[in-house]
Amino acid sequence: MDEQVRQHKITLEESEMPTTWYNLVPDLPSPPPPALHPGTHEPAGPEDFAPLFPMDLIMQEVSQERYIDIPGAVLDVYRQWRPTPLFRAHRLEAALGTPARIYYKYEGVSPAGSHKPNTAVPQAYYNKIAGVKKLTTETGAGQWGTALAFACALFDLECEVWQVGASYDQKPYRRLMIETFGAQVHRSPSELTAVGREFLKDPKNLPGSLGIAISEAVEVAATNDDVRYALGSVLNHVLMHQTIIGEEALLQMAKAGETAGPDVIVGCTGGGSNFAGLSFPFLREKLAGNMSPIIRAVEPASCPSLTKGVYAYDFGDTAGMTPLMKMHTLGHDFMPDPIHAGGLRYHGMAPLISHVYELGLMEAISIPQIECFAAGLQFARTEGIVPAPEPTHALAAAVREALKAKETGEETVILTALCGHGHFDLAAYEAYMAGLMSDEEISDARFAEGLATIPSV
């Protein structure tokens, strides 16, 4: 029985919480390519985004400022659960028998149980002060819908959520959580929108997809004056709101005595906001020569936009209603396997992450889901937190790195983000424990089919 005092949890005072978000763009050696108008293929201006977003967020989207002040009303809400803890995974390390030191930044302590409120709260706030009455959005597994419903409840905004049909059917608890916060949830594709009715004509679309749900939410926002749209990942301003994760982690790693910073940062990537939130502040330090971490994105084998996609202009949604963004994409019509990590099933990658990847400033790998759930279960039984399926991808990569350290004997310092808990995903663990889970098998032909839907620009 170990009686010594070990520090598991590295906390920050409320007074140490960062009061600015970090914008990576001005620190990059070259600027990311602009979004293009879907009709003219000319660079999109703020007015092109105005039907969807309030001007404050559009200005953040194109900002060249390095730091942007977090409004007081947003800080006031953040303080309910922030600063979030950074944990040293002593018990997982012992179980692996590794000399590596594993740290995880835990965002599951938020009311919605994930990192998503970091951007849902400011998005609701900026819409509220712009006079917006209602926000629409899409959600897959439901993490983002939950977060936006929570934020809208606080700022007295209506909230309407289109949930990917397959998740709507399989995860009733997530829908109930969204409804408990007072929002309305529709199964997508729905009869409520023109694009929804169009997609419903082909039975293959019945399970829905994030791309289809985005099209529906965008249509309602674009065609109603006091309604706007909120996106939970991909866009620059969303990634920027998440940088509070990495800014806090930087302070906490220093507090833990890891003054040289991590050797390896691993994060899971769907749209990319959690990964960017953790890694961009460390990338700033890397670009400034203060640290030299390897920064590695981990994607699911079923939806490997960075490792199997192409870098091209593509739509953010399936119907082709959004501006064109240059990003790593599998094609806006690509339909990934229904893996349990619903939050990672997006055909594209955040344009800013795609640009960083092209610049050679980060790496990417993909991992099939069985290895991820094995890591997730080992994590639950040692660290006591049941991870959502999405961050099990990051944990699997952390375990790989820790086992490599065991072979070489190196005291590798590994940092990852545990972006949410898996309380609504236990059916996935049941499938894993019962041996009923299979790995993704996507043929080259299916990838080719998806890539063929990328428009030529």
Added chain:
Amino acid sequence: MDEQVRQHKITLEESEMPTTWYNLVPDLPSPPPPALHPGTHEPAGPEDFAPLFPMDLIMQEVSQERYIDIPGAVLDVYRQWRPTPLFRAHRLEAALGTPARIYYKYEGVSPAGSHKPNTAVPQAYYNKIAGVKKLTTETGAGQWGTALAFACALFDLECEVWQVGASYDQKPYRRLMIETFGAQVHRSPSELTAVGREFLKDPKNLPGSLGIAISEAVEVAATNDDVRYALGSVLNHVLMHQTIIGEEALLQMAKAGETAGPDVIVGCTGGGSNFAGLSFPFLREKLAGNMSPIIRAVEPASCPSLTKGVYAYDFGDTAGMTPLMKMHTLGHDFMPDPIHAGGLRYHGMAPLISHVYELGLMEAISIPQIECFAAGLQFARTEGIVPAPEPTHALAAAVREALKAKETGEETVILTALCGHGHFDLAAYEAYMAGLMSDEEISDARFAEGLATIPSV
């Protein structure tokens, strides 16, 4: 938009975490009556408990020491989520328009999502160092089973849980969470025990009860050498392990500037451990003349042991296998309605709380479930945390008190414990939102039937 800095969260440093548990017994004006041997009706000695518990816990059960050191290995685990935050409910106060100041101590940040690990961890630890290989227990809604499974995973103990049949059927996610932590779950009554087979003969027992599940878990522990039993509430040592909640809250109330302490403390009571954990350290201060809070237990209208039971010796389980304890009881055969707050459906009350109640040191009320869920939903939409059905009882009482303050204009300071989140109880919120929930209606005849099962001692 409120831009001022308000303190929502009152935190403690890890170094401020209490390192002792508090034992109320020596501070009471008279000692609580002893437990009796179920056969001889003589006071039970340590040897009577030995088939069920390791000696360290038995000694804590009968201890006259005011403070007991928390072992280092337990502190090491506690530090993962403790000290837990104390929140000021600014947004709920604003919604209620009350001058009252409402504070809630939030235990849902623990790995199991409730206060239960505070005792599960030391129970697993003391059993481990006593050489025990496996722990058995019962669980209703599943909070306790989850906590013990978590604790056993950390100390490498096997864990076998009998879950009340009705909950086993209705809450598969709770069972999955227990299994994810590596424990085995059985539906109770089960074919695995002699008492289970006996109860199964009468179809009325098919939904099970906490009393029946306790009988099954106790039977397996009592008849196997290296197996012991763990109880999640009721007993003195369990209540004592929970006092870390109140000890932290005392420090936090002072930090919040509430140096006179709370005017009213409200807590929900099933077996009583959460309520005792919060209130006993404040009761110590009250007995010492340092504070004068009203201390009020809130029970469900369907299982009102303090407000409708009698103070008498009764069994802790339905089969009558445990020692007899003097407590407020509805009769060990009383079968409460299947309300959503499964954790409050226990026929008896902790003997120590019963004694304190008889001494006139606390009050008790009962509240029907619809009022509780109304308070729970309002809390979720203002404070952002979806409460478990159990603490909605405490929240409903806090709301009553806050509305009374609104009438009188008094700045009443209210303290309550939000002992767990409701992530696995959303079906109950769905029923409430759909208007499908009904209040408990228990006839006097049914109460009389239960009371008739109390043995004459």
